[in-house]
Amino acid sequence: MKFEVCSTDGRARAGILTTDHGIVETPMFMPVGTRATVKAVEQRELIEIGAHIILGNTYHLYLRPGTDVIEQAGGLHRFMNWYKPILTDSGGFQVFSLSDLREISPQGVRFQSHLDGSYHFFTPSKVIAIQRSLGSDIMMVLDECTPYPCEFEYAQQSNEQTIQWAYESKEAFAKQPPLYDHSQALFGIVQGSVYPEIRIRSAVELVKLDFDGYAIGGLAVGEPTETLYSIVDVTEPYLPANKPRYLMGVGLPENILEAIERGIDMFDCVIPTRNGRNGMLFTNHGILNIKNARYKYDFTPIQEGCPCYACQNFTRAYIRHLFLLKEIFALQLASIHNLTFFLYLVHEARNAILQHRFQQWKQQILENLKVQQETNINERSYE
Amino acid sequence: MKFEVCSTDGRARAGILTTDHGIVETPMFMPVGTRATVKAVEQRELIEIGAHIILGNTYHLYLRPGTDVIEQAGGLHRFMNWYKPILTDSGGFQVFSLSDLREISPQGVRFQSHLDGSYHFFTPSKVIAIQRSLGSDIMMVLDECTPYPCEFEYAQQSNEQTIQWAYESKEAFAKQPPLYDHSQALFGIVQGSVYPEIRIRSAVELVKLDFDGYAIGGLAVGEPTETLYSIVDVTEPYLPANKPRYLMGVGLPENILEAIERGIDMFDCVIPTRNGRNGMLFTNHGILNIKNARYKYDFTPIQEGCPCYACQNFTRAYIRHLFLLKEIFALQLASIHNLTFFLYLVHEARNAILQHRFQQWKQQILENLKVQQETNINERSYE
Numbered sequence: 001m002k003f004e005v006c007s008t009d010g011r012a013r014a015g016i017l018t019t020d021h022g023i024v025e026t027p028m029f030m031p032v033g034t035r036a037t038v039k040a041v042e043q044r045e046l047i048e049i050g051a052h053i054i055l056g057n058t059y060h061l062y063l064r065p066g067t068d069v070i071e072q073a074g075g076l077h078r079f080m081n082w083y084k085p086i087l088t089d090s091g092g093f094q095v096f097s098l099s100d101l102r103e104i105s106p107q108g109v110r111f112q113s114h115l116d117g118s119y120h121f122f123t124p125s126k127v128i129a130i131q132r133s134l135g136s137d138i139m140m141v142l143d144e145c146t147p148y149p150c151e152f153e154y155a156q157q158s159n160e161q162t163i164q165w166a167y168e169s170k171e172a173f174a175k176q177p178p179l180y181d182h183s184q185a186l187f188g189i190v191q192g193s194v195y196p197e198i199r200i201r202s203a204v205e206l207v208k209l210d211f212d213g214y215a216i217g218g219l220a221v222g223e224p225t226e227t228l229y230s231i232v233d234v235t236e237p238y239l240p241a242n243k244p245r246y247l248m249g250v251g252l253p254e255n256i257l258e259a260i261e262r263g264i265d266m267f268d269c270v271i272p273t274r275n276g277r278n279g280m281l282f283t284n285h286g287i288l289n290i291k292n293a294r295y296k297y298d299f300t301p302i303q304e305g306c307p308c309y310a311c312q313n314f315t316r317a318y319i320r321h322l323f324l325l326k327e328i329f330a331l332q333l334a335s336i337h338n339l340t341f342f343l344y345l346v347h348e349a350r351n352a353i354l355q356h357r358f359q360q361w362k363q364q365i366l367e368n369l370k371v372q373q374e375t376n377i378n379e380r381s382y383e
Numbered sequence: 384m385k386f387e388v389c390s391t392d393g394r395a396r397a398g399i400l401t402t403d404h405g406i407v408e409t410p411m412f413m414p415v416g417t418r419a420t421v422k423a424v425e426q427r428e429l430i431e432i433g434a435h436i437i438l439g440n441t442y443h444l445y446l447r448p449g450t451d452v453i454e455q456a457g458g459l460h461r462f463m464n465w466y467k468p469i470l471t472d473s474g475g476f477q478v479f480s481l482s483d484l485r486e487i488s489p490q491g492v493r494f495q496s497h498l499d500g501s502y503h504f505f506t507p508s509k510v511i512a513i514q515r516s517l518g519s520d521i522m523m524v525l526d527e528c529t530p531y532p533c534e535f536e537y538a539q540q541s542n543e544q545t546i547q548w549a550y551e552s553k554e555a556f557a558k559q560p561p562l563y564d565h566s567q568a569l570f571g572i573v574q575g576s577v578y579p580e581i582r583i584r585s586a587v588e589l590v591k592l593d594f595d596g597y598a599i600g601g602l603a604v605g606e607p608t609e610t611l612y613s614i615v616d617v618t619e620p621y622l623p624a625n626k627p628r629y630l631m632g633v634g635l636p637e638n639i640l641e642a643i644e645r646g647i648d649m650f651d652c653v654i655p656t657r658n659g660r661n662g663m664l665f666t667n668h669g670i671l672n673i674k675n676a677r678y679k680y681d682f683t684p685i686q687e688g689c690p691c692y693a694c695q696n697f698t699r700a701y702i703r704h705l706f707l708l709k710e711i712f713a714l715q716l717a718s719i720h721n722l723t724f725f726l727y728l729v730h731e732a733r734n735a736i737l738q739h740r741f742q743q744w745k746q747q748i749l750e751n752l753k754v755q756q757e758t759n760i761n762e763r764s765y766e
Contacts (some may be wrong), residue, residue, distance in 0.1 A: 041713040065704040321448040328423040
């Protein structure tokens with residue numbers, strides 16, 4: 001994997017990430033394909049809307065269909081017929097948020113599957129091995145994702161464990177060769193909850209290990225938005241300029257733009273697909289709730305000028321009809337549109353950085369986004 | 384609307400139906416798009432798999448989104464962005480099978496919406512008016528679809544009512560001009576339960592009204608397959624050779640082939656989509672239940688050589704994985720594949736008729752279809 005910063009504008013960066021499965025321009029947004037599918041969106045549609053990289057999940061894929069199935073398929077790319085880059089999350093977050101039992105020890109974490117209650121044990125080395133079987137272009141280390149709120153002492157102690165696991169991950173990464181004919185990169189994950197000094201120690205220690213890239217994890221877990229931004233502010237100066245930075249699980253359009261301004265290159269979030277499936281549609285002029293009665297006779301597209309299949313072919317009235325009847329096609333159209341919007345957003349951000357007008361562009365976008373705000377952002381279904 | 388029989392082979396017919404929205408070769412299979420969407424399949428995918436006509440439903444569309452919405456959209460074609468032909472069922476079947484209360488009088492049928500309990504009244508004339516608002520290329524008359532089993536006397540009495548309604552429908556059709564810039568045809572529906580004499584009377588009376596085509600209704604409602612075939616045998620000779628014949632709601636591949644042999648031109652059925660959503664996949668070698676453990680490591684397509692998006696890109700192992708996790712993409716792929724199979728089946732039937740080898744071809748296909756039969760055909764979810 002290669003990463004090059006092409007241009008900066010303040011702390012904001014426009015870069016190019018090169019993998020054996022192709023290049024990705026940054027800032028990038030990664031559609032979430034947890035279980036080897038981006039919900040309700042076909043792989044050819046991901047290509048169509050300009051997704052150049054997607055995310056898979058180690059915890060979910062390890063449980064179903066199982067590492068053996070994906071290995072026999074020849075890796076995750078072949079299994080799901082997606083030949084652009086894939087990043088796989090380590091499963092740390094899912095072990096801590098989804099599974100029924102968690103026992104952390106210095107060796108790793110024992111947990112019960114949320115699907116069938118079976119017992120499993122993840123070590124840093126095992127998580128690397130699973131990701132070697134998956135063959136993702138970018139692998140993530142096993143970490144403990146602390147909840148919010150989290151006591152200082154616990155955060156500190158947990159962080160030391162996560163640093164130790166990062167060492168072990170790097171070691172396992174060196175020992176376990178790739179299974180397929182492409183190379184794989186490994187990212188470290190900065191933890192430390194909302195505490196600047198722990199975040200800084202985490203970053204400093206991880207950077208010593210010379211990972212291919214650095215994620216900021218443990219955010220977007222319920223803390224105030226200002227805290228999210230301030231933790232990014234605190235951490236970013238300690239991350240090497242020549243490596244990609246990934247803010248995990250973020251977020252809303254405004255969060256993404258604020259983080260880009262603070263030097264972040266990579267994002268993933270289920271909001272466009274999950275909230276889309278609830279009828280929350282993102283536009284240049286804010287969020288609209290397509291189930292609203294005001295769209296009953298609205299024969300305009302979700303957003304004028306949007307190039308996506310939904311906007312080029314169907315009206316708000318039609319999509320509202322599909323949503324009210326819970327038709328599957330509603331989920332497809334909403335997901336396609338919202339992902340198109342998020343990909344457009346980071347693409348435009350990149351252009352603005354290249355043209356050194358990011359600040360100005362961001363202000364304008366944020367103002368426009370406030371025009372229409374019909375939906376409680378917390379109205380969610382859970383994947 | 385124009386209809387021309389190009390070739391016959393025994394009683395089997397190959398024809399061409401011409402509408403203002405394009406031509407459809409017969410025998411044809413119509414994917415079911417009850418509520419202005421073929422479940423889990425995009426309109427552009429219907430085009431891709433070779434669907435030349437789809438079915439909509441008057442009862443459902445009248446209730447949601449409502450006739451006013453579709454009329455303001457400029458008709459059903461524009462509302463759903465589908466510019467090939469549409470046939471709309473009259474809603475007779477749905478009033479009798481879905482709604483909560485039904486009071487039949489000579490004027491029509493009063494019923495309660497299955498969605499919100501509201502009261503509605505359908506008359507033959509009103510059902511034409513709704514279909515004028517929808518703008519379907521082929522409209523169906525209001526009929527009473529008798530259940531199975533049905534007493535002779537009730538079937539006879541009901542049939543007289545249905546004949547009377549057919550007169551009124553034809554009258555309303557003449558009086559109510561189309562709302563859009565294309566013409567619409569009107570089909571009569573032969574009823575009479577399982578009783579040959581009532582079926583014959585129904586056919587004879589309807590033919591006097593000179594409809595644009597004739598449907599055989601009230602079948603595929605639970606009667607034995609042999610009864611279905613024998614009623615088609617009894618009815619067909621009374622239908623004019625120069626008009627299309629439509630066997631409503633049929634059926635499995637073998638039912639369709641047997642009916643084609645008996646002179647039927649048009650079919651619709653939810654089986655490919657509904658059963659597909661349950662993991663029942665149709666192939667040349669029979670039905671397979673993709674959830675079966677035997678496909679866990681099966682990296683071949685659903686059916687070798689099938690040109691559909693599912694078979695060209697994904698393996699049984701992958702599709703099984705999606706099904707076990709109830710991923711939406713599973714429903715999309717299964718629906719696309721099964722519809723492709725049904726459309727291929729009638730297309731091949733047509734070729735066989737044109738080449739005067741229908742019998743022989745049918746025997747071969749039916750033998751192949753028996754090779755693999757893993758699924759209880761009655762294992763269904765209900766739309």
